[in-house]
Amino acid sequence: MLASGPVERIRTYCRICEAACGLVAEVQGGQVHRLLPDTEHPVSRGFVCTKGPAMLDVHRDPARLDHPEYRTGDTWKRASWADATGAIGARLAAIRARHGADAIAVYIGNPTAFNVGLSIYAAGFLAALGTRNFFNAASLDCQNKFAVAEHMFGHYVVQPIPDLDRTDFFLCLGSNPSVSQMSFVAMPRALERLKAIEERGGRCVFVNPRRTETAQVVGEQLFIRPDSDAFLLMAMLRVIFDEALESAIACRTLAHVDELRAAARRFVLSDVAAATGVPIEQIVDLARSFARAPSATAYCSTGVNMGSFGSLAFLGVQALNAVTGNLDRAGGALVPSRTLRFVTLARLLGRLRPPRPSRIGNFAPVAESLPTGILADEILTPGEGQIRALLCIAGNPLLSAPGGDRLAGALRSLELLVSVDLFRNETGALAHWSLPATDWIEREDFPLVQTGMQPEPYAQLSPAVVAPTHERRAEADILVDLARVAGLRMFRAPGLTRLLSRLPPAKIYPWVSRLLSLPTSRDPVKLPRDEPGVFLDAVPTRDGRVDVGPAAVLADVARAADRCTRDAASPAALRLIGRRQRRTHNSWMHNVPKERPGHAECRLAIHPDDAARLGVADGTRVRVQSAVGRVEVSAQLDTELMPGTVSLPHGWAQSNVNLLAGDGPAALEPLSGMARFNGIEVDVQRLGH
Numbered sequence: 001m002l003a004s005g006p007v008e009r010i011r012t013y014c015r016i017c018e019a020a021c022g023l024v025a026e027v028q029g030g031q032v033h034r035l036l037p038d039t040e041h042p043v044s045r046g047f048v049c050t051k052g053p054a055m056l057d058v059h060r061d062p063a064r065l066d067h068p069e070y071r072t073g074d075t076w077k078r079a080s081w082a083d084a085t086g087a088i089g090a091r092l093a094a095i096r097a098r099h100g101a102d103a104i105a106v107y108i109g110n111p112t113a114f115n116v117g118l119s120i121y122a123a124g125f126l127a128a129l130g131t132r133n134f135f136n137a138a139s140l141d142c143q144n145k146f147a148v149a150e151h152m153f154g155h156y157v158v159q160p161i162p163d164l165d166r167t168d169f170f171l172c173l174g175s176n177p178s179v180s181q182m183s184f185v186a187m188p189r190a191l192e193r194l195k196a197i198e199e200r201g202g203r204c205v206f207v208n209p210r211r212t213e214t215a216q217v218v219g220e221q222l223f224i225r226p227d228s229d230a231f232l233l234m235a236m237l238r239v240i241f242d243e244a245l246e247s248a249i250a251c252r253t254l255a256h257v258d259e260l261r262a263a264a265r266r267f268v269l270s271d272v273a274a275a276t277g278v279p280i281e282q283i284v285d286l287a288r289s290f291a292r293a294p295s296a297t298a299y300c301s302t303g304v305n306m307g308s309f310g311s312l313a314f315l316g317v318q319a320l321n322a323v324t325g326n327l328d329r330a331g332g333a334l335v336p337s338r339t340l341r342f343v344t345l346a347r348l349l350g351r352l353r354p355p356r357p358s359r360i361g362n363f364a365p366v367a368e369s370l371p372t373g374i375l376a377d378e379i380l381t382p383g384e385g386q387i388r389a390l391l392c393i394a395g396n397p398l399l400s401a402p403g404g405d406r407l408a409g410a411l412r413s414l415e416l417l418v419s420v421d422l423f424r425n426e427t428g429a430l431a432h433w434s435l436p437a438t439d440w441i442e443r444e445d446f447p448l449v450q451t452g453m454q455p456e457p458y459a460q461l462s463p464a465v466v467a468p469t470h471e472r473r474a475e476a477d478i479l480v481d482l483a484r485v486a487g488l489r490m491f492r493a494p495g496l497t498r499l500l501s502r503l504p505p506a507k508i509y510p511w512v513s514r515l516l517s518l519p520t521s522r523d524p525v526k527l528p529r530d531e532p533g534v535f536l537d538a539v540p541t542r543d544g545r546v547d548v549g550p551a552a553v554l555a556d557v558a559r560a561a562d563r564c565t566r567d568a569a570s571p572a573a574l575r576l577i578g579r580r581q582r583r584t585h586n587s588w589m590h591n592v593p594k595e596r597p598g599h600a601e602c603r604l605a606i607h608p609d610d611a612a613r614l615g616v617a618d619g620t621r622v623r624v625q626s627a628v629g630r631v632e633v634s635a636q637l638d639t640e641l642m643p644g645t646v647s648l649p650h651g652w653a654q655s656n657v658n659l660l661a662g663d664g665p666a667a668l669e670p671l672s673g674m675a676r677f678n679g680i681e682v683d684v685q686r687l688g689h
């Protein structure tokens with residue numbers, strides 16, 4: 001049926017990634033017709049990637065969940081919301097009464113970060129449950145950053161951002177900004193900003209085992225062997241200290257500089273060169289250039305986070321910024337002043353649940369959550385505190401977490417698995433209940449998480465563009481109902497209950513915005529840029545100083561130095577890394593029809609030299625085998641890869657790369673519990689003839 005009536009243009013913004021690009025929705029007769037870039041947006045100025053406007057396809061996708069459904073065998077049956085919440089709530093109450101609070105676990109996925117209602121109400125629901133078993137995508141993405149920031153800067157939310165619009169030297173490890181728009185820095189038009197650095201005479205250096213789509217058009221490429229960034233960063237620090245290139249003034253304000261110097265000196269340059277594949281002269285030159293640049297900023301992203309030494313590497317990145325005087329300096333690494341107010345909010349929500357270590361592996365929670373890499377063990381290991389029910393919201397751990405097959409078995413053994421999602425994803429297919437969530441076109445919101453990450457900050461309160469389709473519901477409402485039926489008190493703390501219970505995000509907004517001093521405007525408003533000189537006087541550590549040598553992080557130096565020496569001596573095995581694809585988002589946008597330009601495929605990228613050695617051509621089916629699993633996939637020759645490296649994107653059901661990644665406590669990064677997806681040693685063999 002054709003909609004009629006006037007076309008209304010509603011300003012909104014994209015909630016798929018940090019960039020929060022402005023969009024305009026054209027609405028007629030209660031239906032969205034078009035989703036267009038907002039050319040008048042003060043920050044994105046008409047920029048969007050392909051995924052933003054493609055959200056309209058997700059909004060209208062016939063495969064969307066529109067009603068609550070439950071599974072009997074392989075068949076799904078429709079239920080009313082009252083029956084669904086009634087049955088699930090009663091089951092949760094029974095499991096909790098019989099087995100205790102820890103028997104119920106919650107996993108929330110990446111889209112939560114861009115969904116204020118879900119973020120805040122998930123915290124309230126977890127407090128009500130009283131479970132320690134809270135897992136999320138951070139331990140598959142960036143938990144090393146949170147763990148280090150806790151020790152180095154006093155709180156996990158303190159994440160310095162590269163001041164790209166003013167810097168003279170951008171050192172970028174393990175990111176592909178032109179495809180991903182980066183992470184932990186919320187800004188559209190990443191590529192344009194990088195090009196501008198060069199245009200004003202500065203340098204961009206990309207440290208990566210692959211010359212990415214970004215490095216193909218801007219900056220300098222520095223090839224590094226996968227999973228060796230921590231060694232390079234420590235070696236750079238060593239050169240800086242040995243040649244007295246550090247800023248004496250900056251170092252006087254920092255804690256534990258001597259400990260950092262001693263740690264760096266455990267890395268022998270010739271070993272680092274052999275282990276990383278970066279020649280000594282280049283390591284020395286990079287360290288000198290970074291330290292001597294008028295301003296410089298080091299940054300790392302998932303390529304580094306997902307290695308064996310993510311925490312040490314991130315400490316290396318931020319220590320480089322700090323000891324060269326680039327922390328809290330224009331063109332360096334900035335901590336937006338709003339971040340400090342964000343610490344207050346996070347501490348408030350953090351008080352809702354006392355931190356308790358995991359039953360398996362004794363991991364301390366980082367940023368409130370436990371490592372998803374132990375989820376299968378927590379479900380499969382009998383004893384007190386064993387997980388028997390899992391609520392999975394906006395996530396797909398079956399494809400995003402390590403050890404896919406074990407996790408599948410574990411999920412199947414649960415007494416209750418509930419998935420709240422836009423689609424029945426691979427995890428949801430194993431659930432007892434599928435609950436349909438609203439998408440962000442149907443939901444009001446504001447970019448909260450981005451508040452402390454925007455180099456060019458702006459505020460915008462987006463209304464729901466249209467009412468929810470069919471019976472889709474916002475997660476906050478679902479959680480409030482489930483808690484009520486299960487006899488649980490949302491937010492537990494009475495003061496917070498009064499403040500928060502049943503407030504839709506629009507009503508939370510004035511409260512949160514007062515705390516963060518943000519305006520409440522439906523049109524995007526640009527806020528003043530953050531200036532340096534605030535953070536170093538207000539570091540939320542106990543002694544008010546940035547700690548560049550925290551004992552908890554440096555505890556991993558011996559293991560790293562050993563590995564560096566061993567790698568330097570051993571012949572290189574093939575190492576597997578990941579990569580993101582322009583059109584898809586993790587596991588949830590693979591539905592783009594094949595005939596569309598840029599339709600993505602999951603193929604194993606391999607350098608022609610390695611391919612020739614293995615008798616593999618473009619399109620050859622190969623088996624990729626790691627110590628823990630195998631996948632079969634077609635090969636794709638890629639001259640941009642460093643020889644000795646193969647690359648497979650994640651999030652694909654047919655060839656789930658995470659079958660190759662190990663789970664369980666021993667497979668995870670010790671401090672943060674981060675999963676290890678990069679630098680996995682693999683064997684590649686052609687299949688058939």
Ligand SMILES: Nc1nc2c(c(=O)[nH]1)N[C@H]1C(S)=C(S)[C@@H](COP(=O)(O)OP(=O)(O)OC[C@H]3O[C@@H](n4cnc5c(=O)[nH]c(N)nc54)[C@H](O)[C@@H]3O)O[C@H]1N2
Pocket residue numbers: 108109110111115137140141302393394395396397399400401420421422423425437438439440475578579585586587588649650651657658677
């Ligand atoms: N090997 C390897 N593994 C990786 C990575 C890698 O690079 N390599 N990357 C890791 C990273 S960085 C991340 S963030 C994780 C992601 O891990 P997850 O968050 O577990 O997985 P996603 O694939 O992002 O799944 C998100 C799900 O949320 C649904 N969804 C989208 N919007 C909404 C919403 O508004 N509400 C609800 N209820 N559901 C919604 C989507 O349909 C999708 O099913 O994967 C990690 N896994």
Ligand SMILES: Nc1nc2c(c(=O)[nH]1)N[C@H]1C(S)=C(S)[C@@H](COP(=O)(O)OP(=O)(O)OC[C@H]3O[C@@H](n4cnc5c(=O)[nH]c(N)nc54)[C@H](O)[C@@H]3O)O[C@H]1N2
Pocket residue numbers: 017110141173174175176177179180181182183207208209210212224225226227228229301302303304307577578579580581582583584585586678679
């Ligand atoms: N189009 C698109 N955009 C996305 C996403 C998506 O799925 N698709 N996902 C979003 C999410 S959840 C996140 S967290 C961000 C992540 O944003 P990024 O961190 O920029 O993610 P990638 O584009 O995967 O880039 C990681 C890079 O690390 C490199 N790499 C792999 N191993 C190593 C290593 O050992 N050392 C070094 N130095 N480099 C290594 C890879 O070659 C790759 O170029 O992107 C977000 N944006």
Ligand code: SF4
Pocket residue numbers: 014015016017018019020021047048049050051052053181188
């Ligand atoms: S860059 Fe991120 S926020 Fe911008 S349109 Fe793409 S997915 Fe959306």
Ligand SMILES: [Mo]
Pocket residue numbers: 110141183
């Ligand atoms: Mo992520």
